[in-house]
Amino acid sequence: MRTIRFMLLGFLILAIPAISLAQLGVSITIAPPELVAYSQPVCPQSGYLWTPGYWAYGSEGYFWVPGTWVEPPEAGLLWTPGYWGWGDNAYAWNEGYWGPTVGFYGGLNYGYGYGGVGYQGGYWNHGAFNYNRSVNNVDARSFHNTYQKTVVNYRAGNTVSYNGGRGGITARPNAAQETAARGRHTPATAAQTGHQQAAGKNHELLASVNHGKPPIAATSKPGEFTAKGAVAAKRAPAENKGIENKTAAARSTENKAAADRAAATRSNENKAAENKAAATRSNENKAANTKVAHAPAESNKPTAAHAKPAPRAATTAHAQPAPRQPAATHAEAAPRPQTAPHAQTTARAQAAPRPAKEAPKAEEPRK
Numbered sequence: 001m002r003t004i005r006f007m008l009l010g011f012l013i014l015a016i017p018a019i020s021l022a023q024l025g026v027s028i029t030i031a032p033p034e035l036v037a038y039s040q041p042v043c044p045q046s047g048y049l050w051t052p053g054y055w056a057y058g059s060e061g062y063f064w065v066p067g068t069w070v071e072p073p074e075a076g077l078l079w080t081p082g083y084w085g086w087g088d089n090a091y092a093w094n095e096g097y098w099g100p101t102v103g104f105y106g107g108l109n110y111g112y113g114y115g116g117v118g119y120q121g122g123y124w125n126h127g128a129f130n131y132n133r134s135v136n137n138v139d140a141r142s143f144h145n146t147y148q149k150t151v152v153n154y155r156a157g158n159t160v161s162y163n164g165g166r167g168g169i170t171a172r173p174n175a176a177q178e179t180a181a182r183g184r185h186t187p188a189t190a191a192q193t194g195h196q197q198a199a200g201k202n203h204e205l206l207a208s209v210n211h212g213k214p215p216i217a218a219t220s221k222p223g224e225f226t227a228k229g230a231v232a233a234k235r236a237p238a239e240n241k242g243i244e245n246k247t248a249a250a251r252s253t254e255n256k257a258a259a260d261r262a263a264a265t266r267s268n269e270n271k272a273a274e275n276k277a278a279a280t281r282s283n284e285n286k287a288a289n290t291k292v293a294h295a296p297a298e299s300n301k302p303t304a305a306h307a308k309p310a311p312r313a314a315t316t317a318h319a320q321p322a323p324r325q326p327a328a329t330h331a332e333a334a335p336r337p338q339t340a341p342h343a344q345t346t347a348r349a350q351a352a353p354r355p356a357k358e359a360p361k362a363e364e365p366r367k
Helices: 002-015 175-181 190-200 237-293
Strands: 049-051 054-058 061-065 067-070 078-080 083-087 090-094 097-099 122-125 128-132
Touching (some): 054 190, 061 190, 067 190
Antiparallel strands (some): 054 061, 078 097
16 A cells, blocks of 8 residues: 555656655655765756756655756756755655755755855856856866866765765754745756656666666756766765775785795796706716726726717728737747757757866975
């Protein structure tokens, strides 16, 4: 029954978008998603003002209404964005409006000049709007009524999309904003209401489908969802930082693993090379020791392994050696002077008999 009630109310909302949900008596207890981050499309022509994107509620729940450049109803008017506010145990939508000054829009940081209080994106001057290039994407070559002023958002970086309640913005309207709320208002233009209706019919803009990241987050003109000026949502800075940190950590882990693998490979290659070199040296030493052990005893001169012997003096190939004189031993000896054979030697001449010794003379008597 409750679902049917929401469906019927959803059709009424799309048919009469200027009427707030609070006026229709719709009670929504589910908080809207966070605001969508996106890049602002370039301003299509001078005199158009930026209206930020927001979450609306339809028969199928929250859906995103892309931010867009809009031609105001008349020169001199500024846009006060709508906002979700908590009250009477439910979230109610407060419609946006055109007026001479910007009123209270819940203190939400819609960006691009809507930082929570007022509007810092530009001002009217004698029927011409002057654009602040620090917050607006305008072509300075075509737009001559521009200026540069640094803007500090009231709640920079805050993406909460509602005021009050648990986790909501706690801002309250000041005196000037209360005065603006009681002043003359002009409702959203037909182009704006048609833009919201087209968003409500686009299934991809449902929060339940895009999970807070709609494929069409902003457009150059109302309703131009397929034109070149349409841009998709982008990640919030905190999310980008988390992804960058995660990616950097993954790269660091991959690099470390690759370095470890490379070091292990080099270590294994070096170890294998060392083992191979040691085995080669061992085999060479063993072979050298074996060769020395089997070498002739008289050959004690060290020779280079595998070295070719020194060249010998050139000799005539296969020449007959010069005849050598027969050796005295085991060969026919050269003829010697004829001598008597060893067996029969010439008889020596008989030596003449030595004369017999004379008998000693008798000593003469001494006188």
